[in-house]
Amino acid sequence: MWMSGLLFVLLGMDFSFQTNPSSSENLALRGQAVQSSLYSNWVAARAIDTSPSTCSCTEVYTSNPWWRLDLLDSYYISRVIITNRRDCCPERLDGAEIHIGNSLENNGNNNSRCAVLYGVAAGQSVSVSCDNMKGRYVNVIIPGRNKILTICEVEVYLPDWKKTFVMMTFLSSVNMTDPAVSNMILNRLKTALTSKGLSNFTLTWTKLPQKVKPEIKLDDDDGKYVYTTQQK
Incomplete structure (x- = not known):
């Protein structure tokens, strides 16, 4: 069973996480x-x-x-x-x-x-x-x-940290393709990482948020609805 027409918008996100300054700097x-x-x-x-x-x-x-x-x-x-x-x-x-x-x-x-x-x-x-x-x-x-x-x-x-790429998917009614919203996401992620004791890092977009088509499929085994996504 497939359902569509949700009010939410799903977006995929890549961002980079890298220490700053570089490990080669004295x-x-x-x-x-x-x-x-x-x-x-x-x-x-x-x-x-x-x-x-x-x-x-x-x-x-x-x-x-x-x-x-x-x-x-x-x-x-x-x-x-x-x-x-x-x-x-x-x-x-x-x-x-x-x-x-x-x-x-x-x-x-x-x-x-x-x-x-x-x-x-x-x-x-x-x-x-x-x-x-x-x-x-x-x-x-x-x-x-x-x-x-x-x-x-x-x-x-510093340690020789490597650049890390992370892809995330959000379920939101907010238009995350708006630059103001995408920048707010980075700022909130930075605040969350800092609260966990991380420091000296930079968050940057490698790919801006993209809309994907949200759908829900009924899991026949336990009767629960499962979110799935499809890139536009």
Whole structure:
């Protein structure tokens, strides 16, 4: 049994979901750096200036020296790359801990730990996986007394998310081919995804909503009506 003439309009929809910025972008370049103390003019920002020949450095022989990067937003972080100084004493970086999170408690050093560094040679870079930890702040701290923290470059990267295409079908009496309505749909989807904890993504139409012919078929097995659609 087929029924037609419903007041509802069914539309199909494709939209793309992709993280923004891209996974190839070094997020550290968007951020702001500070550190626990300062040696000479080796300011914290030198560790994010893309030049491994300039470095940040804390005062000599202090307790628990730290360096912190504020990404200005919370991201899922895939990996962090640290570059050691090239001129001398690379062992000073041994025991340095990388922490990631959204808290500024204890200057951000109480956030979850991603990794501990050992054996990074002079002038070399080490890439550590942080398993998509989420946070706004990336801290590097060396626990203990009489420590010096020197960092020549910090890079932060997102996971390599893939673009996702989703097709959805709506049952509605509203004309979703209207641009104002289609934009409203994207805004509501974004709000719903954000409420579930997702962030840093972009929703775009790959194909605007299309009308399809709605029909209902009676399921002979249980006597229930089942919606079916047919593209115009």
